[in-house]
Amino acid sequence: MNAKSTSSLNQERRKQKALERLGTNHPRCVLCGEADWRCLEVHHLGQEDYDDLGVILCRNCHRKLSDHQADHPGPIGGGGSALLEQISHILLGLADFFVLLVEKLRTFGHALIERAQSELALSASPASAPRRRRARHEHAPIVLAPGRIHGDRRAGLRPQAIAVRNQTSAQASGSAIGVDTGV
Numbered sequence: 001m002n003a004k005s006t007s008s009l010n011q012e013r014r015k016q017k018a019l020e021r022l023g024t025n026h027p028r029c030v031l032c033g034e035a036d037w038r039c040l041e042v043h044h045l046g047q048e049d050y051d052d053l054g055v056i057l058c059r060n061c062h063r064k065l066s067d068h069q070a071d072h073p074g075p076i077g078g079g080g081s082a083l084l085e086q087i088s089h090i091l092l093g094l095a096d097f098f099v100l101l102v103e104k105l106r107t108f109g110h111a112l113i114e115r116a117q118s119e120l121a122l123s124a125s126p127a128s129a130p131r132r133r134r135a136r137h138e139h140a141p142i143v144l145a146p147g148r149i150h151g152d153r154r155a156g157l158r159p160q161a162i163a164v165r166n167q168t169s170a171q172a173s174g175s176a177i178g179v180d181t182g183v
């Protein structure tokens with residue numbers, strides 16, 4: 001066996017061992033989406049001493065949650081309720097997890113809004129407008145989501161003729177928005 005095939009075989013063994021440890025053939029960090037098996041670990045939400053409940057995290061997200069856990073109270077000892085102590089550590093771990101999850105959700109939400117705004121700006125640009133002029137009675141469709149037109153059969157919606165009048169007819173009628181109820 002040459003050195004390259006030995007190296008490849010060793011890497012495959014490490015990968016299989018990691019996938020077994022992670023409990024899936026398709027692991028992914030639940031917070032950031034990292035999917036490289038070499039970067040993933042199991043984080044114990046209630047700390048290892050209190051519970052086996054674990055989630056797959058990348059090393060960066062794991063470090064952040066473990067840092068939060070460093071501020072959790074230590075073992076109570078002295079005959080207190082082990083069950084209450086276990087539950088309290090799980091709840092604290094879940095709270096830490098949700099704090100990071102909320103940050104990720106806010107970041108993702110803002111990124112989607114920015115993307116929608118840029119797609120809307122692109123679709124409203126003169127380069128994407130149709131070349132022919134609309135007749136005075138025609139309406140431009142309202143775009144509710146990128147790539148979907150309200151009333152489009154492909155979107156699974158009942159066709160409706162809700163539209164914004166083009167500038168010429170809007171100015172002529174003195175109205176900015178026209179709504180047709182007919183199909």
